[in-house]
Amino acid sequence: MTADIDKTAGPESTPPAGPEAIKAIPVRHYGRYISAVAAIAIFVSIVYAFAQGQINWDAIPEYFFDDRILKGVGQTMLLTVLSMVIGIVGGVVLAVMRLSKNPVTSSIAWFYIWFFRGTPVLVQLVVWFNLGLVFEYINLGFVYKDYWSSFMTPLLTALLGLGLNEAAYMAEICRAGLLSVDEGQTEASHALGMSHSKTLRRIVIPQAMRVIVPPTGNEVINMLKTTSLVSVVQFSELFRYAQDIGQSSGAPVEMYFLAAAWYLVLTSVLSVGQYYVERYYARGSSRSLPATPLQKIRANLLSLSNRSGGGAKA
Amino acid sequence: MTSKVTKADSGTPMVKAEGVHKSFGPVEVLKGIDLEVKPGEVFCLIGPSGSGKSTFLRCINHLEKVNAGRLYVDGELVGYRQKGDKLYELKDSEVALKRRDIGMVFQRFNLFPHMTALENVMEAPVQVKGVSRAQARERAGQLLERVGLADKAGNYPTQLSGGQQQRVAIARALAMDPKLMLFDEPTSALDPELVGDVLDVMRDLAESGMTMVVVTHEMGFAREVGDSLVFMDEGVVVESGHPRDVLTNPQHERTQSFLSKVL
Ligand SMILES: Nc1ncnc2c1ncn2[C@@H]1O[C@H](COP(=O)(O)OP(=O)(O)O)[C@@H](O)[C@H]1O
Ligand SMILES: [Mg+2]
Numbered sequence: 359m360t361a362d363i364d365k366t367a368g369p370e371s372t373p374p375a376g377p378e379a380i381k382a383i384p385v386r387h388y389g390r391y392i393s394a395v396a397a398i399a400i401f402v403s404i405v406y407a408f409a410q411g412q413i414n415w416d417a418i419p420e421y422f423f424d425d426r427i428l429k430g431v432g433q434t435m436l437l438t439v440l441s442m443v444i445g446i447v448g449g450v451v452l453a454v455m456r457l458s459k460n461p462v463t464s465s466i467a468w469f470y471i472w473f474f475r476g477t478p479v480l481v482q483l484v485v486w487f488n489l490g491l492v493f494e495y496i497n498l499g500f501v502y503k504d505y506w507s508s509f510m511t512p513l514l515t516a517l518l519g520l521g522l523n524e525a526a527y528m529a530e531i532c533r534a535g536l537l538s539v540d541e542g543q544t545e546a547s548h549a550l551g552m553s554h555s556k557t558l559r560r561i562v563i564p565q566a567m568r569v570i571v572p573p574t575g576n577e578v579i580n581m582l583k584t585t586s587l588v589s590v591v592q593f594s595e596l597f598r599y600a601q602d603i604g605q606s607s608g609a610p611v612e613m614y615f616l617a618a619a620w621y622l623v624l625t626s627v628l629s630v631g632q633y634y635v636e637r638y639y640a641r642g643s644s645r646s647l648p649a650t651p652l653q654k655i656r657a658n659l660l661s662l663s664n665r666s667g668g669g670a671k672a
Numbered sequence: 673m674t675s676k677v678t679k680a681d682s683g684t685p686m687v688k689a690e691g692v693h694k695s696f697g698p699v700e701v702l703k704g705i706d707l708e709v710k711p712g713e714v715f716c717l718i719g720p721s722g723s724g725k726s727t728f729l730r731c732i733n734h735l736e737k738v739n740a741g742r743l744y745v746d747g748e749l750v751g752y753r754q755k756g757d758k759l760y761e762l763k764d765s766e767v768a769l770k771r772r773d774i775g776m777v778f779q780r781f782n783l784f785p786h787m788t789a790l791e792n793v794m795e796a797p798v799q800v801k802g803v804s805r806a807q808a809r810e811r812a813g814q815l816l817e818r819v820g821l822a823d824k825a826g827n828y829p830t831q832l833s834g835g836q837q838q839r840v841a842i843a844r845a846l847a848m849d850p851k852l853m854l855f856d857e858p859t860s861a862l863d864p865e866l867v868g869d870v871l872d873v874m875r876d877l878a879e880s881g882m883t884m885v886v887v888t889h890e891m892g893f894a895r896e897v898g899d900s901l902v903f904m905d906e907g908v909v910v911e912s913g914h915p916r917d918v919l920t921n922p923q924h925e926r927t928q929s930f931l932s933k934v935l
Contacts, residue, residue: 545778548768551796639786
């Protein structure tokens with residue numbers, strides 16, 4: 359019994375000199391060629407149909423970086439980020455509440471989720487907007503007192519509507535994440551004298567993130583698109599500005615295309631961000647992390663240059 | 673129980689159990705455990721699977737609540753405060769405070785997979801005791817060296833063998849400077865050739881005077897390192913004594929039949 363286990367070096371690391379490399383004719387995948395040709399044909403015909411249509415394509419690049427559009431993009435992103443922050447924080451709190459042993463706490467969370475998941479977000483937005491009919495004033499004692507209608511700005515209404523609804527969905531995602539963490543982790547942490555909240559923050563949540571992040575990425579992208587509903591509470595964002603420009607410039611359909619293009623750009627950026635967040639939370643979970651696209655490109659370039667370099671020398 | 677002093681005799685036992693009962697729903701798992709662990713002693717707990725060894729160990733640091741009887745660690749009641757003849761449950765924060773002094777090593781290691789070996793060892797001193805990160809890092813480095821893993825400090829648990837993970841887990845528990853260490857079958861999940869390294873670390877720890885309660889199937893370790901041994905079956909202590917006596921000359925028929933299966 360020695361204290362050090364030094365695994366004896368495995369099989370010889372030099373490649374065997376023996377057998378000749380196999381040169382076989384690979385299986386031909388004719389189905390792939392046929393489906394690729396069909397897909398390209400369909401795509402081309404769709405593009406052609408649109409190009410032939412009664413659409414003023416020039417209007418799109420003309421307005422693509424219009425100040426109002428850029429402002430709308432900014433508002434859309436702001437709304438997405440803030441609503442998701444409310445949603446994620448609220449979701450974590452609700453998930454912890456639902457998993458709590460205290461029956462009052464878990465029932466409250468259950469009720470919240472039941473209510474907010476059970477009603478359309480558009481309806482919730484309109485209700486928030488009209489809540490002034492129920493509460494004339496907002497009164498937080500000495501701290502703050504005002505008319506409800508002047509307190510509830512369009513931004514706040516939109517944030518509450520989107521964020522609180524999102525929290526209900528995030529709660530279920532977070533709950534699944536928290537449940538995915540082995541109980542032994544909580545036990546080990548408690549055995550070290552860590553409190554419940556420290557155990558959650560330092561041990562359980564970081565591990566739950568691996569399960570939470572992918573569906574959350576989905577939620578962010580969904581949220582980005584759902585923000586286009588908030589014009590009903592008089593908040594202007596990308597879709598609303600595009601609509602306005604469309605009406606004043608006489609190119610309404612073109613502006614919808616423009617908005618669609620911007621949403622695509624934004625969701626693409628978010629997808630890339632999601633990739634890196636997932637990679638961050640994967641640390642320690644697999645023996646080696648997958649390469650980032652950049653690393654892959656670099657590795658490919660290196661191997662290319664090595665190959666050509668080797669060939670030149672030979 | 674007569675007190676046959678082996679090592680230190682400072683009066684208060686490190687662990688004292690008086691008629692400890694524990695049930696899960698209708699199932700009674702511990703049916704009145706009486707035992708005493710002296711400071712500095714290596715106390716081995718053996719018995720068939722399902723006899724309640726883990727449950728008893730978990731009662732000691734209050735991961736499980738005792739239903740009846742009294743359990744003391746270093747003279748203090750576990751999980752409760754006694755005022756007059758009334759018992760008051762301790763708050764979570766008070767329980768946590770007591771757990772600082774009791775290290776626990778699990779069968780399945782339970783290292784934190786999102787932290788490196790070094791970070792695993794640093795975590796509790798920094799988060800619980802408020803030790804500075806620099807200080808904790810230095811101490812963690814020393815502890816990893818002590819368990820023979822100085823060169824693995826930057827590895828994540830998945831990049832370590834089972835034996836290495838278990839040694840990190842021991843270092844992690846030691847980082848809190850516990851006065852008592854609990855081991856729940858620390859080598860049962862290991863490949864046979866890795867068991868020795870973990871036992872070596874435990875032997876070293878025993879020699880340094882640590883009080884240890886060890887649930888184990890390693891009879892060789894119990895015989896060589898143990899100061900006392902208890903054989904448990906179906907939630908009761910069947911036989912206890914010095915490991916050499918119990919292992920070589922078991923008095924009870926149940927002990928005999930168990931030992932004949934594992935030896
Ligand atoms: N959390 C629990 N809920 C219900 N039954 C449990 C629980 N933990 C342990 N048990 C039961 O208690 C008995 C003793 O378990 P355990 O203490 O793990 O035994 P050992 O460690 O000696 O193998 C087993 O029958 C087991 O099924
Ligand atoms: Mg067990």
